[in-house]
Structures are given as structure tokens and as C-alpha cells.
Amino acid sequence: MYYGAIEAGGTKFVCAVGNKDGEIIDKTKISTQSPEETINNVINFFKNYPLKGLGIGCFGPVQIDKSQGNYGEILSTPKRKWRNFNIYKKFKNYYDIPVYLDTDVNVAALGEYRWGAAKENNSCLYVTVGTGIGAGFVKDGQTLNGVNHPEMGHIRVKRSKEDDFQGVCPYHSDCLEGLASGPAIEKRYGVKASELSHRDDVWELESYYLAQAVMNYTLILSPHKIILGGGVMKQSHVISKIKGKLEKMVNGYVKIPPEFIVKPKLNDEQGIRGALALALQEKGE
Amino acid sequence: MYYGAIEAGGTKFVCAVGNKDGEIIDKTKISTQSPEETINNVINFFKNYPLKGLGIGCFGPVQIDKSQGNYGEILSTPKRKWRNFNIYKKFKNYYDIPVYLDTDVNVAALGEYRWGAAKENNSCLYVTVGTGIGAGFVKDGQTLNGVNHPEMGHIRVKRSKEDDFQGVCPYHSDCLEGLASGPAIEKRYGVKASELSHRDDVWELESYYLAQAVMNYTLILSPHKIILGGGVMKQSHVISKIKGKLEKMVNGYVKIPPEFIVKPKLNDEQGIRGALALALQEKGE
Numbered sequence: 212m213y214y215g216a217i218e219a220g221g222t223k224f225v226c227a228v229g230n231k232d233g234e235i236i237d238k239t240k241i242s243t244q245s246p247e248e249t250i251n252n253v254i255n256f257f258k259n260y261p262l263k264g265l266g267i268g269c270f271g272p273v274q275i276d277k278s279q280g281n282y283g284e285i286l287s288t289p290k291r292k293w294r295n296f297n298i299y300k301k302f303k304n305y306y307d308i309p310v311y312l313d314t315d316v317n318v319a320a321l322g323e324y325r326w327g328a329a330k331e332n333n334s335c336l337y338v339t340v341g342t343g344i345g346a347g348f349v350k351d352g353q354t355l356n357g358v359n360h361p362e363m364g365h366i367r368v369k370r371s372k373e374d375d376f377q378g379v380c381p382y383h384s385d386c387l388e389g390l391a392s393g394p395a396i397e398k399r400y401g402v403k404a405s406e407l408s409h410r411d412d413v414w415e416l417e418s419y420y421l422a423q424a425v426m427n428y429t430l431i432l433s434p435h436k437i438i439l440g441g442g443v444m445k446q447s448h449v450i451s452k453i454k455g456k457l458e459k460m461v462n463g464y465v466k467i468p469p470e471f472i473v474k475p476k477l478n479d480e481q482g483i484r485g486a487l488a489l490a491l492q493e494k495g496e
Numbered sequence: 497m498y499y500g501a502i503e504a505g506g507t508k509f510v511c512a513v514g515n516k517d518g519e520i521i522d523k524t525k526i527s528t529q530s531p532e533e534t535i536n537n538v539i540n541f542f543k544n545y546p547l548k549g550l551g552i553g554c555f556g557p558v559q560i561d562k563s564q565g566n567y568g569e570i571l572s573t574p575k576r577k578w579r580n581f582n583i584y585k586k587f588k589n590y591y592d593i594p595v596y597l598d599t600d601v602n603v604a605a606l607g608e609y610r611w612g613a614a615k616e617n618n619s620c621l622y623v624t625v626g627t628g629i630g631a632g633f634v635k636d637g638q639t640l641n642g643v644n645h646p647e648m649g650h651i652r653v654k655r656s657k658e659d660d661f662q663g664v665c666p667y668h669s670d671c672l673e674g675l676a677s678g679p680a681i682e683k684r685y686g687v688k689a690s691e692l693s694h695r696d697d698v699w700e701l702e703s704y705y706l707a708q709a710v711m712n713y714t715l716i717l718s719p720h721k722i723i724l725g726g727g728v729m730k731q732s733h734v735i736s737k738i739k740g741k742l743e744k745m746v747n748g749y750v751k752i753p754p755e756f757i758v759k760p761k762l763n764d765e766q767g768i769r770g771a772l773a774l775a776l777q778e779k780g781e
């Protein structure tokens with residue numbers, strides 16, 4: 212019994228074949244070209260496996276509202292060739308099997324929820340702090356989408372008084388992503404974020420912004436666990452700074468469980484395994 | 497077929513008997529005394545009706561996590577007599593019928609979702625701006641609770657540069673509730689909020705804070721509709737200010753549907769009718 216999983220990203224597509232226990236049997240990376248070339252390569256990879264279902268975690272924005280005629284369409288992405296490409300329909304028309312679609316961050320949350328850091332929890336939020344900032348929420352096995360999919364990386368945060376960096380978000384300048392994403396750090400200090408490990412001031416500021424975001428997510432969603440992933444969070448010492456600041460800010464108003472903010476457990480496989488979970492769970496397996 | 501509904505508030509308990517169409521057949525208000533006196537009065541009101549189920553929307557904080565031993569217990573409320581009182585158990589032990597409990601704001605959201613402003617929507621957020629600020633979220637008929645219940649009124653917002661009011665929240669000073677609740681307005685200007693209708697600057701500032709909150713709620717939850725209720729929102733002209741500011745802040749990044757931010761439709765009955773909806777829906781009716 213084979214299930215297909217795709218983590219569709221702007222730079223690469225990770226594709227995997229898994230079984231119903233969530234084990235990955237085969238896996239490949241395909242660099243993202245035009246939709247046509249890319250999908251051909253994906254189909255070529257899957258061709259030796261009779262798939263029973265396919266789960267896709269896709270970069271956004273993507274239409275995930277099933278009541279809409281354009282369900283599955285990639286929307287206003289800067290990747291022009293992909294704009295208005297319907298990734299769901301493409302696979303649905305090609306394979307005569309159930310195809311399930313969700314956002315990349317929701318699917319990552321699902322992976323950690325089913326097999327990773329939130330395996331024992333009823334809900335979790337997976338936050339990625341990388342080139343952009345995004346988050347996916349799962350509760351009782353269901354991801355959260357609405358009239359749009361959430362765009363949690365673009366919430367407003369208070370600036371630190373010492374920070375006069377204008378921010379890098381083309382839409383909002385100094386939203387969370389504008390102030391705290393990898394590119395924001397790089398632009399503020401003129402050095403790649405990965406080369407700033409020793410600079411305590413950098414991570415004090417970073418954790419101030421992320422703690423505010425975590426506070427708002429906590430008060431709005433009340434997740435059982437918050438998992439911080441993505442390139443910037445390779446600086447895993449930042450987690451304890453965030454925790455400390457969160458507790459100060461929340462000030463006892465709501466209960467912060469032990470082990471509330473953690474690293475991912477699936478070693479950069481949360482996306483692809485989450486896509487597999489999506490294929491599995493929707494079939495009730 | 498009778499169903500009982502209780503909107504349990506800090507100053508009054510609204511109790512109603514309804515039928516399966518959500519029509520209210522009988523209703524009363526009971527002032528909130530000690531738990532014992534209050535509950536006796538409630539039971540007395542219901543005594544002529546053979547109830548099939550009971551829905552309760554309760555003031556918080558209240559334990560709504562069913563996996564916890566103290567499910568149904570009122571937690572660290574300033575109303576000392578009610579602290580550690582288990583409202584769920586009290587009714588569950590008295591009546592041999594299904595009893596359903598949720599927070600006051602979730603239940604209000606459920607009322608508007610089922611019969612009010614969000615009747616046609618798949619999800620909605622109900623925000624009350626009154627003595628406190630709180631919000632309840634419903635998606636596909638289910639309210640959102642987690643490790644705690646959400647406390648959306650306490651999120652952080654950016655201050656307006658002109659505003660040096662310290663805020664009234666005893667936990668966070670200048671969280672949203674601290675800056676934009678009814679008591680915050682009253683303390684900032686030294687006059688009751690209801691007497692400030694003519695002061696455009698007051699509502700410019702108020703809408704600035706509420707628009708930020710609405711923006712964060714929108715990016716995190718992606719609701720189909722946001723309903724603004726509570727005493728302060730009797731200033732219904734504020735809604736169009738909030739809309740305008742929200743659109744500017746979101747700046748086209750996510751789609752804001754038409755009629756996204758609206759007034760409640762149930763005329764201050766969203767709480768009690770929502771409690772009725774809770775009793776009904778959980779029985780699949």
C-alpha cells in the first residue's frame with residue numbers, strides 16, 4: 212500500500228512514497244522549474260508506485276477553500292509561472308486517486324502533531340522562521356484554514372525602542388516577518404544570520420519579537436504546544452530566551468504548560484512526513 | 497421538547513428555556529449572588545420544564561478541557577465566592593441530562609453563527625468590547641478551546657504615538673484590553689465612554705487599537721466574518737473606521753471579504769441563544 216507525499220516549495224519539490232505507518236520508502240528532491248517541467252519530474256518519480264492517495268503541502272498563497280471554484284490554485288505568488296496554476300487539479304486529473312492539499316506550514320504542523328514533538332498533544336502550532344515567517348495550526352488532527360489560509364507571520368508586533376530598522380516586508384514593512392525573518396536579520400546587521408550566533412544583542416531582539424508573536428498565538432489559539440522550526444531557529448539557544456520573555460509578558464494570566472515551546476523533532480522532515488500524514492489521515496488510516 | 501440555556505455572568509445569570517428551533521419560550525434574569533443562592537434560583541426557574549439538555553456559557557476563567565479532572569471549575573476569578581466552584585458538576589449532578597459548557601464568548605459566537613450575523617458563514621469570530629475584551633471563535637459549528645480557553649482580549653498592540661495612557665489591565669497594563677476596553681476609555685478621558693460619541697479623536701484611537709486586533713485575529717484564524725459586540729461597540733460608527741484602518745494595514749496581503757466586520761444581529765441575545773445552540777448542537781439537533 213503506497214501513499215504519495217509532496218512538499219511543494221518555491222525552490223524545490225520534495226517527493227516521497229510512504230506506507231500507512233508513515234515510513235518513507237523512497238524520496239527525491241526536484242528543483243522547482245516551470246510547472247510543466249516540475250510536475251513531469253514528480254510524476255516520473257512516482258511512476259513505479261501504485262499510489263492509493265496523495266498528500267500535498269504547498270507554498271502559498273494557495274486556494275484551500277473547497278467551496279471555491281478555483282480550489283487548488285496557486286494565487287499571487289512572486290513566481291510568475293506558477294501564478295494561477297492549479298496544483299490540485301493537475302494531480303487529481305492525472306491520478307485517479309484521492310488528492311489532498313494543504314499549505315506547507317499546516318502540513319509541517321501535521322507531521323509534528325502525528326509523529327513529532329506534539330505526538331502526545333491535542334493541538335500544536337508549528338512556526339517556521341526562515342526566509343519568511345509562517346505558522347500552521349492543528350487541533351484534533353485537523354488543520355486550520357478559513358476564508359484565506361492563515362498568514363501568521365504578518366501580524367503586528369511592538370518595536371523595541373532601540374530598533375530603528377525599517378523592516379523587509381514588502382506589504383507591511385515592520386510586521387513580524389519584516390522584523391524577524393532571516394532576511395530581516397541579514398539586512399539589519401549586514402551579515403548572514405548564521406554568522407551572528409555569538410552576538411547576544413541580535414538574539415535578544417529576535418526573541419523579543421518572536422515572544423510577542425508566541426504570546427499572541429497563545430492567547431488566540433491556545434495551542435498545547437508551540438514548535439519553532441525553520442533556518443533561523445537553528446539558533447536553538449533562542450528558544451529559552453523566548454520562553455523567558457513569554458512568561459514575563461503573559462505574567463501568569465494564562466497557564467503556560469511545561470515544555471510549551473520546543474524544537475521540531477522530525478529533522479527537517481516535518482513537511483514531507485506531514486504531507487504523508489495528510490494522505491493517510493483523510494483516508495482514516 | 498425543552499432545552500435549558502444559561503448565560504452565566506459576573507453580575508447576572510440569564511436563563512432561558514428554548515425549543516429545538518432555537519426559539520426562546522421562557523426567560524429570566526437572576527442577579528449573581530453566592531453560587532448556592534444563584535444556582536438555587538436558576539433551578540427554581542427551570543423546575544416547570546422537563547429539560548432534555550442544558551447549555552451553559554460561563555464567565556471565565558473556567559476549566560473547559562475535558563481531559564482535566566477539574567473540568568467545569570471556575571478558576572482564578574476576582575469573584576472569590578465563585579473561585580473553584582464547579583458549575584458543570586453542580587448542574588450535571590442535579591439534572592440527569594446532558595450538560596454542555598463553554599465560555600461566554602464562545603457561546604455568543606455560536607449564537608451568531610447559528611442564527612445571527614454569520615448564519616451563512618463557515619466560521620466567525622465574535623468579539624466583545626465592554627468591561628473587558630474577549631472573543632470566541634467558531635468553525636464548522638465547533639468552538640475553539642485549547643490548553644486554556646483563548647484570551648484574545650489580552651494580545652499586544654502597538655501604541656499610538658500620541659497615546660501615553662498607561663492602560664488598565666492589571667496583568668499587562670497596555671494590552672488590547674488595557675488600552676481599548678470601556679474602563680480604559682473612561683479612565684483615559686475621565687468620562688464614561690457612552691458620553692464621548694461626539695469626540696472623533698476618541699474613536700480614531702479606539703479604532704486604531706481594534707483594527708490591529710482584528711488584523712491579528714484575521715491573519716491567525718482567517719475567520720469568514722468578524723462580529724463586534726459589547727457595550728463600547730454601541731458606538732457603531734466605529735466599525736467603518738476599523739474597516740478602513742484594517743484594509744490599509746493588511747494592504748492587500750490577504751483577501752478581506754465584503755461585509756467582513758459587522759454588528760451582531762441577535763440584539764444582546766447572542767449569549768443566551770448561543771447557550772441554547774450549544775445544548776442543541778451537541779445532541780445533533
Ligand SMILES: Nc1ncnc2c1ncn2[C@@H]1O[C@H](COP(=O)(O)OP(=O)(O)O)[C@@H](O)[C@H]1O
Binds near residue numbers: 339392397445446
Ligand atoms: N544556522 C542558522 N542561524 C541563523 N539563521 C539561519 C541559519 N541557517 C539558515 N538561516 C537563515 O534561515 C533562512 C532560510 O530559512 P529556511 O527555513 O532554511 O528556508 P525557507 O524559509 O526559505 O524555506 C535564511 O534567511 C538564513 O539566513
Ligand SMILES: Nc1ncnc2c1ncn2[C@@H]1O[C@H](COP(=O)(O)OP(=O)(O)O)[C@@H](O)[C@H]1O
Binds near residue numbers: 682690725727
Ligand atoms: N453607548 C455606549 N458607548 C460607549 N461605551 C458604552 C456604551 N454603553 C456601554 N458602554 C461601555 O461598555 C462597557 C460595558 O460593556 P458591556 O458589554 O455592556 O458589559 P460587560 O462587558 O460587563 O458584559 C462599559 O465600560 C461602558 O462604559
Ligand SMILES: [Zn+2]
Binds near residue numbers: 382
Ligand atoms: Zn508583512
Ligand SMILES: [Zn+2]
Binds near residue numbers: 669
Ligand atoms: Zn491584559
